[in-house]
Amino acid sequence: MTEVAAVRDEAAMIAAILAGDQRQFHELIRPFERGVYRMALSMLRNEAEAEEVAQEAFLRAFRNLSKFRADSKFSTWLISITLNEARSRLRRQKTVKIESLDGADDEQGHVTPALLRDWREIPSEVLERGEVRSILRRAIEELPEIYREVFVLRDEEEMSVQEVADMLELSVSAVKVRLHRARLMLQKRLVPELKSMNLTKRGWLAWF
Known part of the structure; x- marks a missing residue:
């Protein structure tokens, strides 16, 4: 359809x-x-x-x-x-303290190049492993709220950057910055655990 x-x-x-x-x-x-x-x-x-x-x-x-x-x-x-x-x-x-990015210089679009290209590039055969899915889910849940909501809307719900910006009442550049930071946080959290599972032997972490 x-x-x-x-x-x-x-x-x-x-x-x-x-x-x-x-x-x-x-x-x-x-x-x-x-x-x-x-x-x-x-x-x-x-x-x-x-x-x-x-x-x-x-x-x-x-x-x-x-x-x-x-x-x-x-x-x-x-x-x-x-x-x-x-x-x-x-x-x-009152369990989550929402961080503020007001006044942050890089919300104006000055973003350093992302080291993590896209978490969705993790090969499907890796994600099929229950333990990897659990690690990924925990990592997403541990993101601070302002980054987690942008990440979920953009990378999981696959909304456009403009749709996310409109929904959260943010500028497009702010959405991009928060998404960038969320991906870097996931990288920092995921790489050590995936490496400890010896996934690098098949080159699955080359994209980090």
Whole structure:
């Protein structure tokens, strides 16, 4: 199914739901359930709380569906609701101290070359190993919130830099800087552990 067709199907489902056919809401959100939960889990680092936030995000999306505007993707709107719910819970718990980058010179676009080209270049046969997936997930969860949310939105949810900037109310250059820093933090965290697993013997760490 093409992206255009998918958008048209979403629009039809939303119209039907707003007209009273509430049963279609589950079909509307079905493709995004995993992404919403993954986003919540990456922010909260607790499976039970992530499930609660995901459910609350879906409930809020249902209650506010009439406010959705087709000038953005439904998935982007849904992830935005999830992000706001996760942030609210973190603020209530006071477990995460949000770092500030206000006034940082390199937020104006002066970025040193990234040493880590792209974490997604880890070969699939490596990621298929459960222990490697666990290491990667823990590393992402340990990122400070301002870097973790940019990384998850850009590299996991595969949103464009502009979409991430709009969602987080940041400049494009700020998003790029935070993504750059997140990747460097992951590099620092991942390389020693992957090397200790002797993955370098097959040249899997040459891209670091």
